[in-house]
Amino acid sequence: MASLNILMAQINTLVGDFEGNTQRVVDIVKRAEAEHSSPVIVFPELTLSGYPPEDLLLRPSIELRVKQSLQTLCAQLKGDAWAVIGYPRTEAGALYNVAGVVHRGEIVAEYRKQRLPNYQVFDEKRYFSTGSGPCVIDIQGVKVGLSICEDIWEAGPTADTAAAGAELLLNLNSSPYHRGKRNERWERVAERARGAGFPIVYVNQVGGQDELVFDGGSFAVTAAGEVAAAAPNFEEGEYWLHYQAQDKAAPFAGLKVFPPLDEMEATWRALVLGVRDYVNKNHFNGVVLGLSGGIDSALTLAVAVDALGPERVEAVMMPFRYTSQMSVEDAAEQSDILGVSHKVISIEPIYEAFMQSLAEEFAGTTPDTTEENLQARCRGVLLMSISNKKGSLVLTTGNKSEMAVGYSTLYGDMAGGFDVLKDVPKTLVFDLCRYRNTLGPCIPQRVIDRPPSAELAPDQKDEDSLPPYDVLDQILEMYVEQDMSAEAIIAAGMDRDQVQRVLRLVDINEYKRRQAPIGVRITKRGFGRDRRYPITSGWRIGD
Incomplete structure (x- = not known):
């Protein structure tokens, strides 16, 4: 009876670290060989380079680095293991996204990715040439086909692999997270398995890479499309499957199905993982943020502490004449609950010094948002100075709703x-705060209950200048994430004046978003890689 011991290597790679990623492969393969005879170890897409390598793929030395890594693998992996690894590969001047099989010190098979995604956060057609034809290799008496990520989202490559005689498909992935993604994967891969008539093993990487978060969740489905095994989300690990070719109904054993996470928990873990990997992979000592006593900075602090631990987080309250005593108290209370370093530095003298220097320029004018923005800039200077001195990363606290309409201050x-919350709508900010408090005391209830305010003017409330957040977020979701026009949004039941005002604010504030820090992507359409609109444009507002 033909059988395979398959290891799903759900690992967290570092983009550009060919030596480190290659050594990870070697270590994992050798551990697998010590546990089972002739194991099959499946790694994620572009394991050796990390994903996405972006314009590193255009560097002249990329071919040499890949060659050196493959030479190391062939020299180190002389045993009976079958290591299925992703890497970029140049042939005849063309670069391909490749899945290769290393066995007994040789590359015994290679597959070139056929479907190159060029939407949302993906731009693989910028770098790679399109592969053609299936790849099927005999492994221990089992005819195994290979495919890579996007190949599984279209029917053609899987059908071609079935026609070439494959009995089992191994699919290598670097599939980023967004809310609801796991169910989408399960449904699509199940559809492919039923259509091709063979089981599929889907291996995904885990970890944060700039704004992207990869959530793992590797799994296997039967030929009938039933999910037979599934690894946990957001956790690195090496997960064994025992495959029996003759058992059509239940070909996989050895790993239970870890159930999908609740959507709120998945979102939380994505934010935490994104912050942790960005800070650690870029070698920051820790983080510092302005803790205002408001809900956005409260949530940002909670994510930071869960990601890094309280000893690597510093919270700075920077009060001004408009800061309420409630804000001062709530910031201190949350800092105490979480055990983080908490400092209070008034911006009053800094603001007055600026105003004195600007007195001649401002003569004859009345106060407006200029003075409000100056308060924010005083705080920005303080935080960036602390960052420079201590080697800490400044976490900004703006949410997606604010970033969309420009309710923020450059510099x-x-x-x-x-920006931890860059892709988190304001209404979701409230939900995440409530969720985090179910895990243990964290955010004072008064912070959640009070009306949001920037506290840059007396008795200021966000809704003085913005629609209610539940309305605003509905409009933004339809316009930003669903690409609906103004008329379509109005037809869906939204107020015409509010729609036209919000859409105008979104369009004219592109210049601000271009200068904003990156942040964790959790939706299908975030600001940044997903949405690239011109700043200078004659496009009619709201089309």
């Missing part, structure tokens, strides 16, 4: 290196 509250 003020936007000054920093990473």
Whole structure:
């Protein structure tokens, strides 16, 4: 009876670290060989380079680095293991996204990715040439086909692999997270398995890479499309499957099906993982953020502490004449609950010094948002100075709703290196705060209950200048994430004046978003890689 011991290597790679990623492969393969005879170890897409390598793929030395890594693998992996590894490969001047099989010190098979995604965060057609034809290799008496990520989202490559005689498909992935993604994967891979009539093993990487978060969740489905085994999300690990070719109904054993996470928990873990990997992979000592006593900075602090631990997080309250005593108290309370370093630095003298220097320029004018923005910029200067001195990353605290409509200050509250909530709508901010409090005391209830305010003017409330957030977020979701026009949004039941105002704000604030720090992507359409609109444009507002 033909059988295979398959290891799903759900690993966290580092983009550009060919030596480190290659050594990870060697170590995992050798551990697998010590546990089972002739194991099959399946790694994620572009394991050796990390994903996405972006314009590193255009560097002249890329071919040499890949060659050196493959030479190392062939020299180190002389045993009976079958290591299925992703890497970029240049042939005849063309670069391919490749899945190769290393066995007994040789590359015994290679598959070139046929479907190159060029939408949302993907732009693989910028770098790779299109592969053609299936790849089927005999492994221990089992005819095994190979495919890579996007190949599984279209029927053609899987059908071609079945026609070439494959009995089992191994699919290598670097599939980023967004809310609801796991169910989408399960449904699509099940559809392919039923259509091709063979089981599929889907291996995905885990970890944060700039704004992208990869959530793992590797799994296997039967030929009938039933999910037979599934690894946990957001956790690195090496997960064994025992495959029996003759058992059509239940070909996989050895790993249970870890159930899908609740959507709120998945979102939380994505934010935490994104922050942790960005800070650690870029070698920051820790993070510092302005803790205002408001809900956005409260949530950002909670994510930071869960990601890094309280000893690597510093919270700075920077009060001004408009800061309420409630804000001062709530910031101190949350810092105490979480055990983080908490400092209070007034911006009053800094603001007055700026105003004195600007007195002649401002003569004859009345106060407006200029003075409000100056407060935010005083705070930005303080945080960036602490960052420079201590080697800490400044976390900004703006949410997606604010970023969409420009409710933020360039070189003020936007000054920093990473925006944890950049893709989190304001209404979801409230939900995440409530969720985090179910895990243990964290965010004072008063912070959640009070009306949101930037506290840059007396008795200021966000809804003085913005629609209610539940309305605003509905409009933004339809316009930003669903690409609906103004008329379509109005037809869906939204107020015409509010729609036209919000859409105008989104369009004219592209210049701000271009200068904003990156942040964790959790939706299908975030600001940044997903949405690239011109700043200078004659496009009619809201089309």
